[in-house]
Amino acid sequence: MKKKLVSVILAGAMALCLAGCGGNTTTDTENGSSSLGDLVNSAIDDAVNNAVDEANSALNEAADQVSDVVDDVNAGLEEAADAVSEGVMSYEEYAAADIDSEVTIECYVQAHQSWWDNKVSVYAQDEEGGYFLYNLACSEEDAAKLTEGTKIRVTGYKTMWPEVNGEVELAEGATFEFVDGDTFVAEPKDVTELVGTDDLVNYMNQKVSFKDMTVEAVSYKNGEPGDDIYVTLSKDGTNVEFCLEYYLNGSDEDLYNTVGNLEAGQTVDVEGFLYWYEGPDAHITGIGVKN
Amino acid sequence: MRSIWRKLICLVCAGVMSLLLSACHGAGNIKGFSIPEQFDTSKHIEITFWAKNDTNKTQVAIYDSAVAGFEKEYPNVKVNIRYYTDYGKIYNDVITNISTGTTPNVCITYPDHIATYLTGQNQVLELDDIIDDEKYGLGGSDVKFDAPKRDEMVEKYLDECYIGDHLYALPYMRSTEALYVNKTFVEKLGYELPDVLTWDFVWEVSEAAMEKNEDGTFKINGQNVLIPFIYKSTDNMMIQMLKQKGYDFTTDAGDVLLFNDNTKGLLYEISKHAGTRAFSTFKISSYPGNFINAGQCIFGIDSTAGSTWMGPDAPLSDIHKDDVAKDIEVVVRQIPQFDTENPIMISQGPSVCIFNKDDPQEVLASWLFTQYLLTNDVQIPYAQTEGYVPVTLKAQNSAEYQDYLSRGGEDNDLYYSIKLDATNLLLDNIDNTFITPVFNGSASVRDAAGQLIENVTNSMRRKQTVDDEYMKKLYGDIISLYRIDQLGASVSGGGKAADLGPLPLGSRLLIIILGAIWLLIIAYLCYIKIREGIKRNQHN
Known part of the structure; x- marks a missing residue:
C-alpha cells in the first residue's frame, strides 16, 4: 500500500515537473520553432499524457484500496466493539x-x-x-x-x-x-426500612438515603476536626455506622461542620454511599437536621 | 585579551557554582541554628507538635497532659497539637509543608522519613551540639524539669536516630514485631508449641490446619473461614526474613539489594502458602487480631504496639463480642526465625524530630518540649498504653515501671497479660534487634519490599502463574512503581548492577559545562605559555 502511494506521488510529481518543462518548451516553440523542436514537443506531450494517464490509473487504484482498507477497519472496529461488549459483565x-x-x-x-x-x-x-x-x-x-x-x-x-x-x-x-455515550446519575434509594435486616447488604455501594434517624454518637477520627468524622445513627434501636470521609467530602465546609456539630438525640435524614466494613458503614454525602 | 579570558572563566565558574548550589537547595532556606545564650522566658512563643496516636484515646490524653505539664514549667510557651493516626499522612503533610515553609516545630516521625526531609537545607535541626549543651542539653542545668541525661538514654535507640554522622531525632517509643499464636489450635493439631518458632514450623502447622470437613468447614474451628497465618506488615516480613538469612536489603550508601535471587527464593516459599490460602496479609484480609480473636487464624504477626488488640480478653477489639472465640488461649512468641539460636527481629517505633526556624528562641522551645517527651511522666504512661518500651533507662529502671512489669495478668486493662508479655519480649531482646539503613528514598525501598509479597500473594489467589518470567516482570514493575531506579544508588538484580538508563539532562549539562571549563583553563594556560614564548623570542 505504502509503495503504491509513493509511486502515485512520484508519478504525480514527475507529471508536474514534465508539465512545467513542457510549458516552457511550448512557449519557445511559439516564439520561433524548428522541426527538432516539434519532435521534442511531441515527445514531451506524449510523455506528459502517458504520465498523467498512469497517475490517474494509479490514483484510482489507490482510492479503491483505501476504500477497502476503510471498510476493513470499520468491520474490525465493529468486531472489537462486539468483543468488548461481550466481555463486559452485567x-x-x-x-x-x-x-x-x-x-x-x-x-x-x-x-x-x-x-x-x-x-x-x-x-x-x-x-x-x-x-x-x-x-x-x-x-x-x-x-x-x-x-x-x-x-x-x-x-x-x-x-x-x-x-x-x-x-x-x-x-x-x-x-x-x-466510554462515549449516555450518562447516568443515580437517585438515592430509601433503605430506611431495611435497617437491621439482611437485605441491606444488597444495596452495597449504591447511593442510598435513611430517613428520621436518631444521632447516637459523633467523633472525629483524630479527636479534632481535619479528618474523617464517625457518626452512629439509629433506627428503632438498631445502630448504623456512618462516616464522613474527609477525602470525599472534607472540602464541603457546610456538610463537614453540620456533621461535626451533630448532637446525640437529634433527628436527621442522611444520604450517602453504602460502604461496608463488617456491616453497613455508609459514606455521608448529604445530611438534613430535623431538630 | 587576558582580562577577557579571566572574565569568561569567572563567569562560567560562577554559573556552575550557582547551578551546583541550586541543585543542593531545597525549597526552604533557613539559616543554621545557634543555641541562644539564654532561653527568653518573657517572650511568648507558640510551637506546633504533630503527634501520632494509635486511635487510642489514652495516648491522646497523655499527649495533652504532656503539653499541660510543659506549659506549666514554661508558661510563655504555647504548644498546639495536631493529631494523626497515620505516619504516612504525617510524612506527606511534612513534605507539602517544607515546600511552603510551614513545617511544624516538633514532629513524631521515622528516620526513613527524616532522610527525605533532609533534602531541604537546614530544615531538620541537627542535635549534635544541643544534646550535650551544659545548660539546655539533655538534663542540662537550666532545664526546668526532670529530664533524662544522655547516659540515661538507651544508647542503641539513640544510635538509631543518627543519619550519616549527625543526630537528627530523639527516640520516643520503641517496639518490635511479635508472633501472636492461638496455642489451643496448635496443640489441637498435634503440635507442641516451642519457645522459639521456625518459619518451617509456622508453614507446616498452617498447611495442616487447612484440612476441611465434608461440609466445607475447616476441621480445626468448624467455621467457613480460616486463614492460618496473617502478616500485618509485609515490608517488615521481607526485611526480617532477608536479615535472618544474612542478607541486607539495602546498604548504608543506599544501594538496593532487594531485587535478586535471595528475595526470589523467599517469594517462592511464600507463594506456595499463599496459593493454598494458608497465608495472607493485612492488605488482603484485614487485621490479624480480628481473625485470631474470632478463632479464624492461628499465627498473626503484628507490632508489640498492637498487643492490646490480641486475644479473646483484649481490652480493645474491632469485632462484635458475639464473634469472639472465648475458648482459645493466645500467647506471645518472637517472630519466626531461620536460626533459633540467633534470633533477629526489627526495632521500630516513633522518634521525634525538630524543624529549624528563623527564631532561635522558638527552636530552643521546641527542643525543650522534645526533652519533656522523654521524662518519666510521659515515657512510662505512654509505654503502658501498648506493648511499647520506654527509650530511657531512667524510665525503664524506675520503681514505677518495674512494678508495672511485674504485675502482668492482674487485670485485662493496664496489666493485660499479652501486652506485658509483648513488652517483656522486646526488653529481653533489645540486643537482637536491628534497624535498616536510612537514606533519601529508603522509605520507598521498604514499601517495595512489602509490595513484592503483596503482589505474589494476590497473584497466587488469582490463580496466576508465579515463575521466573513472572518474577522478572514483578521486579521491573515494582522498581518502576516505587521509582527505585531514580534513587541515585545502584539496584542489584541477581548480583549485577542494573542499567539505570541515561543521565538526567541537568547532570549531562553540568558535566558538559565542567568539561568546557577544563578546556578553557587548559586553553588559557596554553595561551599564557605561547605568549610568554613569543615575548622571550622577541626579547632575544
Whole structure:
C-alpha cells in the first residue's frame, strides 16, 4: 500500500515537473520553432499524457484500496466493539463472580475521593447496582474528567476487604477507559426500612438515603476536626455506622461542620454511599437536621 | 585579551557554582541554628507538635497532659497539637509543608522519613551540639524539669536516630514485631508449641490446619473461614526474613539489594502458602487480631504496639463480642526465625524530630518540649498504653515501671497479660534487634519490599502463574512503581548492577559545562605559555 502511494506521488510529481518543462518548451516553440523542436514537443506531450494517464490509473487504484482498507477497519472496529461488549459483565454477573476473579464492568461515576499519586477511589453505579473502585489507576488529568454521570469501562480483580463481611470492590490497580455515550446519575434509594435486616447488604455501594434517624454518637477520627468524622445513627434501636470521609467530602465546609456539630438525640435524614466494613458503614454525602 | 579570558572563566565558574548550589537547595532556606545564650522566658512563643496516636484515646490524653505539664514549667510557651493516626499522612503533610515553609516545630516521625526531609537545607535541626549543651542539653542545668541525661538514654535507640554522622531525632517509643499464636489450635493439631518458632514450623502447622470437613468447614474451628497465618506488615516480613538469612536489603550508601535471587527464593516459599490460602496479609484480609480473636487464624504477626488488640480478653477489639472465640488461649512468641539460636527481629517505633526556624528562641522551645517527651511522666504512661518500651533507662529502671512489669495478668486493662508479655519480649531482646539503613528514598525501598509479597500473594489467589518470567516482570514493575531506579544508588538484580538508563539532562549539562571549563583553563594556560614564548623570542 505504502509503495503504491509513493509511486502515485512520484508519478504525480514527475507529471508536474514534465508539465512545467513542457510549458516552457511550448512557449519557445511559439516564439520561433524548428522541426527538432516539434519532435521534442511531441515527445514531451506524449510523455506528459502517458504520465498523467498512469497517475490517474494509479490514483484510482489507490482510492479503491483505501476504500477497502476503510471498510476493513470499520468491520474490525465493529468486531472489537462486539468483543468488548461481550466481555463486559452485567451487574448480576459481577455480583455472582468469585472473589479474586478478573472482571470487566461498565458503570457510571457518581463521585470520587481525592486523586493522589496516580490513584483515585471511585463510587460508581449502573441501573442495577453499585460498585466501589478502590485506588483505580488514574492520571490526574483523567481524574478531573471523572465527573458525575460519566460512563467508564473498568477491568480489574474483584475483592472483598476485610475478607469476612467486608466491602466488595474492584481491587487496587484496576484500569479504566472512558466510554462515549449516555450518562447516568443515580437517585438515592430509601433503605430506611431495611435497617437491621439482611437485605441491606444488597444495596452495597449504591447511593442510598435513611430517613428520621436518631444521632447516637459523633467523633472525629483524630479527636479534632481535619479528618474523617464517625457518626452512629439509629433506627428503632438498631445502630448504623456512618462516616464522613474527609477525602470525599472534607472540602464541603457546610456538610463537614453540620456533621461535626451533630448532637446525640437529634433527628436527621442522611444520604450517602453504602460502604461496608463488617456491616453497613455508609459514606455521608448529604445530611438534613430535623431538630 | 587576558582580562577577557579571566572574565569568561569567572563567569562560567560562577554559573556552575550557582547551578551546583541550586541543585543542593531545597525549597526552604533557613539559616543554621545557634543555641541562644539564654532561653527568653518573657517572650511568648507558640510551637506546633504533630503527634501520632494509635486511635487510642489514652495516648491522646497523655499527649495533652504532656503539653499541660510543659506549659506549666514554661508558661510563655504555647504548644498546639495536631493529631494523626497515620505516619504516612504525617510524612506527606511534612513534605507539602517544607515546600511552603510551614513545617511544624516538633514532629513524631521515622528516620526513613527524616532522610527525605533532609533534602531541604537546614530544615531538620541537627542535635549534635544541643544534646550535650551544659545548660539546655539533655538534663542540662537550666532545664526546668526532670529530664533524662544522655547516659540515661538507651544508647542503641539513640544510635538509631543518627543519619550519616549527625543526630537528627530523639527516640520516643520503641517496639518490635511479635508472633501472636492461638496455642489451643496448635496443640489441637498435634503440635507442641516451642519457645522459639521456625518459619518451617509456622508453614507446616498452617498447611495442616487447612484440612476441611465434608461440609466445607475447616476441621480445626468448624467455621467457613480460616486463614492460618496473617502478616500485618509485609515490608517488615521481607526485611526480617532477608536479615535472618544474612542478607541486607539495602546498604548504608543506599544501594538496593532487594531485587535478586535471595528475595526470589523467599517469594517462592511464600507463594506456595499463599496459593493454598494458608497465608495472607493485612492488605488482603484485614487485621490479624480480628481473625485470631474470632478463632479464624492461628499465627498473626503484628507490632508489640498492637498487643492490646490480641486475644479473646483484649481490652480493645474491632469485632462484635458475639464473634469472639472465648475458648482459645493466645500467647506471645518472637517472630519466626531461620536460626533459633540467633534470633533477629526489627526495632521500630516513633522518634521525634525538630524543624529549624528563623527564631532561635522558638527552636530552643521546641527542643525543650522534645526533652519533656522523654521524662518519666510521659515515657512510662505512654509505654503502658501498648506493648511499647520506654527509650530511657531512667524510665525503664524506675520503681514505677518495674512494678508495672511485674504485675502482668492482674487485670485485662493496664496489666493485660499479652501486652506485658509483648513488652517483656522486646526488653529481653533489645540486643537482637536491628534497624535498616536510612537514606533519601529508603522509605520507598521498604514499601517495595512489602509490595513484592503483596503482589505474589494476590497473584497466587488469582490463580496466576508465579515463575521466573513472572518474577522478572514483578521486579521491573515494582522498581518502576516505587521509582527505585531514580534513587541515585545502584539496584542489584541477581548480583549485577542494573542499567539505570541515561543521565538526567541537568547532570549531562553540568558535566558538559565542567568539561568546557577544563578546556578553557587548559586553553588559557596554553595561551599564557605561547605568549610568554613569543615575548622571550622577541626579547632575544
